[in-house]
Amino acid sequence: MMSKKIEEIAAAMVTPGKGILAADESSGTIKKRFDSINVDSTEDNRRDYRQMLFTSRSAMRKHISGVILFDETIRQKAANGKNLVDIIGAAGSIPGIKVDTGAKEFAGHPGEKVTEGLDGLRERLKEYHRLGARFAKWRAVIDIAEGLPTWGCIKANAHALARYAALCQEQRIVPIVEPEVLMDGPVASHNINRCAKVTEWVLNTVFAELYEARVRLEGMVLKPNMVIAGKNARTKAKPEQVAEQTVRCLKATVPASVPGIAFLSGGQSDIEATHHLSLMNAMGPFPWNLTFSYGRALQAAALKTWAGKPDNVAKAQEAFAHRAHMNGLATKGKWSKASEKRAA
């Protein structure tokens, strides 16, 4: 019964036509985003911004299956006194929560990080479930650089992801398992082939750890990076190469019992992230649904349009709805550059 419920939630999170809004920026990250539009990162501004997203009716109802929240947001009320969590639920979307406490310097491994947050996690999950969260997220980051990543870093992060996922399922919460191979590597040799090798290594390690931790794959969602060249790579890969190599890598590593894969955008432009997802879905069918769990690639246009001004709320919601719609098309392999124009 317990696992059946988890399986149903996981399936709903990756329904074709819909995807996940990652709105769980921690204090440092949301400040960076607000700095880019010259808005102070106050509690009220953060609330107003996120309220603007969650009350964007057309986006939320039609294309957003779930929203990942930060601890502050899951406890916050909208200006009219309603809980933000209830606003998300009323739109037919599932509230989720980021439960890791951040990627920290990994002792003995210069240049690498390990994600923390396992201490007290069982109790925190109980509270988040009471507050309305039905899924959670934990993000591990893996850097590509000269001599990196190390086996020690991949193993430690995969182990933590698996322990987190098992605890979530124990508490009837669907774990989003997010091992992110970063695009920001400083080395010019960080091309698509290197990303493919590292991503395959990481995903194989993560699924071995999930198996040992007795995580039910039917009740989880994987949130990986796409296989893509690093930002400083000498050669940039074509969209078709990104799609082909990502699908090849996932087929080689992700068991068919996983219901869905919701990609992160990782620093890709809005259009790139949509284009890549659409190309992949056009190559299907696959054993799992392929969808989005974007932060920047879903929010960038809306954030810029909002710019902290109440008068801009309606326009910002339109920008968000447009991006959500485009990515909804991409989950069915039906997006094209013409769709952007038609919708505009």
Ligand code: 5MM
């Ligand atoms: C929304 O950003 C999430 C939280 O990041 P921090 O812990 O660094 O504040 C982040 O985990 C996000 O969910 C993933 O990176 C995917 O977002 P992008 O922007 O890469 O699609």
